[in-house]
Amino acid sequence: MMDRTDRHCRYFLRQISRRTLLYTEMVTSMAILHGDKQKLLGFERSEHPLSLQIGGDNPQDLAKCAQIAADFGYDEVNLNVGCPSSRVQNGNFGACLMLQPERVAECIAAMASVTKLPVTVKHRIGVDDVDRYEDLVKFVSIVSQTGCNRFSVHARKAWLQGLSPKENREVPPLRYEDVHRLKQDFPHLSIEINGGFVSLEQAQAQLQVVDAVMIGRAAYDNPYLLAFADSQIYGEDTPPPSRHQIVTAMLPYIDTWVSKGCKLNSITRHMLQLFHGQPGSRIWKRVITEQSVLSGAGVEVVERALNQLRFES
Ligand SMILES: Cc1cc2nc3c(=O)[nH]c(=O)nc-3n(C[C@H](O)[C@H](O)[C@H](O)COP(=O)(O)O)c2cc1C
Incomplete structure (x- = not known):
């Protein structure tokens, strides 16, 4: 798309x-x-x-x-x-x-x-x-x-x-x-x-x-x-990753790209809906949306959003 x-x-x-x-x-x-x-x-x-x-x-x-x-x-x-x-x-x-x-x-x-x-x-x-x-x-x-x-x-x-x-x-x-x-x-x-x-x-x-x-x-x-x-659908027997595991798996990737000059927001914008319908979704989206666009924003924004979401939910 x-x-x-x-x-x-x-x-x-x-x-x-x-x-x-x-x-x-x-x-x-x-x-x-x-x-x-x-x-x-x-x-x-x-x-x-x-x-x-x-x-x-x-x-x-x-x-x-x-x-x-x-x-x-x-x-x-x-x-x-x-x-x-x-x-x-x-x-x-x-x-x-x-x-x-x-x-x-x-x-x-x-x-x-x-x-x-x-x-x-x-x-x-x-x-x-x-x-x-x-x-x-x-x-x-x-x-x-x-x-x-x-x-x-x-x-x-x-x-x-x-x-x-x-x-x-x-x-x-x-x-x-x-x-x-x-x-x-x-x-x-x-x-x-x-x-x-x-x-x-x-x-x-x-x-x-x-x-x-x-x-x-x-x-x-x-x-x-x-x-x-x-x-x-595919009949695998491995359990699905949790939303928190998914975020954690993204951190090294985000860090690599941001250190190459990529804007944090261009990655995190796709992650906004990960907690769709879950408690804490609003705080997750707010922290990511507001802080990803700040100059120098890096992986710590995502860690912060995850911590705040844990605290809220
Ligand atoms: C923002 C956006 C961009 C899209 N871009 C493409 C595209 O590049 N190629 C394509 O085949 N379909 C594109 N579509 C159409 C979707 O692939 C899909 O055919 C359509 O949204 C209906 O399926 P859905 O109800 O599951 O979304 C796009 C849809 C949206 C919402």
Whole structure:
């Protein structure tokens, strides 16, 4: 998620769940090809398994990006065919590519031709008036012929005009049944459902009918919900870490980055919701929010917040 799942966020989420697949925020092909690659694409080994999500529409450029992703050590490359923002539409990528399945197929084929990494697609169930189930089937049929065998489907359509990206995540109704039907009609494909899930119980129910569940906003707004994923979803028998253990595990990482000049707030902002719904959550957020932005702020702010929370709760 843009402005959310950067490397610090992912490192933090990885302290909570070892097994879930994490995605980067969307990085455009232009940024990858012409920007600071290390800054845009660098990650810690512990972030695996990790999918790089790319936005673009030029097969040759996307192929170069897929190669770069493989060189960086990503586990998967994912093409964004779901973002409806006007900036993205102006570049002819994101959700508007749902109207050009042949183009998406070309992009996927080009990416798959240069790497052994799985090349997957994140898309909507439709855009504008092209939103019948048959349109979705056409899209998946054409794109899957390229060898793409995992589709992450945000179970609502997008309106390309008139709705903001935020509204496009809320206003069009969720149609889970379309995604379920897709799995029935394409049993050989891996179908990941996305949109509106806020608990692992909901995810488990979905796993009866689809192959995977992607959780976006809820994983950011209440990250500790991922703590039980390794045992409940992946069958591991190790107990989940406590919230305090998660904070403690972050301290050396924070210290390293801050000593390299990174602003404390750029890491701690992702940790604000760790105590969501818990006693002391308010004091945790207050100390972190107020003190992380002070000049010279370092790991001691996080230790202080944890101590105050222990005292309060
Ligand atoms: C702030 C924000 C940024 C997002 N950025 C991306 C993105 O970069 N790529 C993407 O595929 N989806 C992005 N999304 C959409 C989510 O991945 C997801 O499809 C959507 O929020 C619905 O799932 P949810 O209800 O679990 O959040 C973003 C969502 C939010 C709230």
